[in-house]
Amino acid sequence: MSRSLGIQAGRVCPECGREESVPIVWGMPSGDLFELAERGLVALGGCLLDPAGNPEWACGACGLSWGREGDPTADEQALADLLGVGWPDVVRVLGAGWRREDHGGNDGLQWFVSGEPAQLAVGVEAGRFVLARPLVDWGPRQDVVPPDGHRFTREDLQWFSSEVARAAEAIVSRRRRSFRWCATCRRPAAPEEFDRSEGMCASCLAVCERFDE
Numbered sequence: 478m479s480r481s482l483g484i485q486a487g488r489v490c491p492e493c494g495r496e497e498s499v500p501i502v503w504g505m506p507s508g509d510l511f512e513l514a515e516r517g518l519v520a521l522g523g524c525l526l527d528p529a530g531n532p533e534w535a536c537g538a539c540g541l542s543w544g545r546e547g548d549p550t551a552d553e554q555a556l557a558d559l560l561g562v563g564w565p566d567v568v569r570v571l572g573a574g575w576r577r578e579d580h581g582g583n584d585g586l587q588w589f590v591s592g593e594p595a596q597l598a599v600g601v602e603a604g605r606f607v608l609a610r611p612l613v614d615w616g617p618r619q620d621v622v623p624p625d626g627h628r629f630t631r632e633d634l635q636w637f638s639s640e641v642a643r644a645a646e647a648i649v650s651r652r653r654r655s656f657r658w659c660a661t662c663r664r665p666a667a668p669e670e671f672d673r674s675e676g677m678c679a680s681c682l683a684v685c686e687r688f689d690e
C-alpha cells in the first residue's frame with residue numbers, strides 16, 4: 478500500500494471538522510489488514526467496489542467516509558484559494574504536499590512549504606506570491622521576504638506557468654543539493670537538522686543523547 482497508515486495529517490473531515498481520518502482499504506481484507514484495522518490504522522471498506530470510485534478516508538470521530546486520492550488537504554485547498562486558482566493548477570505548476578508554516582514574521586504573507594525535508598516555500602498575499610527556500614533558519618525575525626523575492630501573480634501561474642515552474646525547480650534543486658544523508662536512519666536531512674561532527678540528523682542525535690545520560 479502506497480498510502481501512509483494511521484491518521485492522515487491535514488485531512489480535515491468535512492462533516493465534523495476533526496483531523497482523525499484514516500485510509501479506507503477496499504476489497505477482501507487479508508489477515509494483516511485486520512490487524513491494522515484493529516489498531517485503528519486503517520478502516521476496512523468492504524468488497525463493494527463502486528465503479529465511480531470509493532471514498533478514501535474514514536473519519537474516526539464521526540464515522541463519515543469521504544474524499545478521493547489526490548484531493549487537496551485543508552492546507553493545500555487554502556493555498557489554492559489564496560492564489561485564486563484551482564488545485565490542479567497548483568499541482569501542475571508548484572507541485573503537491575503543501576502544509577502551512579507560520580514563521581511568526583510580519584511580512585504580511587501566508588507561508589506554505591512542501592517536501593520532506595521541506596524543499597520549497599511559497600508566501601501568498603492577495604493573489605500575488607513569492608517563491609523562496611524553506612524558512613527554517615529565518616527564526617523569529619521580522620520582515621522576512623526573501624531578498625530574491627520576485628512577486629508572481631495569479632496570471633503568471635496560469636499563463637506563464639513554465640517560468641514559475643522553472644523558478645520553483647531552481648530553488649528545489651539547490652535545496653536538495655544541501656541535504657545530508659543521515660547514516661543512522663538512512664534518510665536525507667536538511668543541513669540545519671544535521672550534526673556534522675556526529676554525522677547524524679537531529680532526531681537520531683536526540684535519541685543517542687537520551688540514552689547516554
Ligand SMILES: [Zn+2]
Pocket residue numbers: 490491492493494495536537538539540541
Ligand atoms: Zn468526522
Ligand SMILES: [Zn+2]
Pocket residue numbers: 659660661662663664677678679680681682
Ligand atoms: Zn537520522
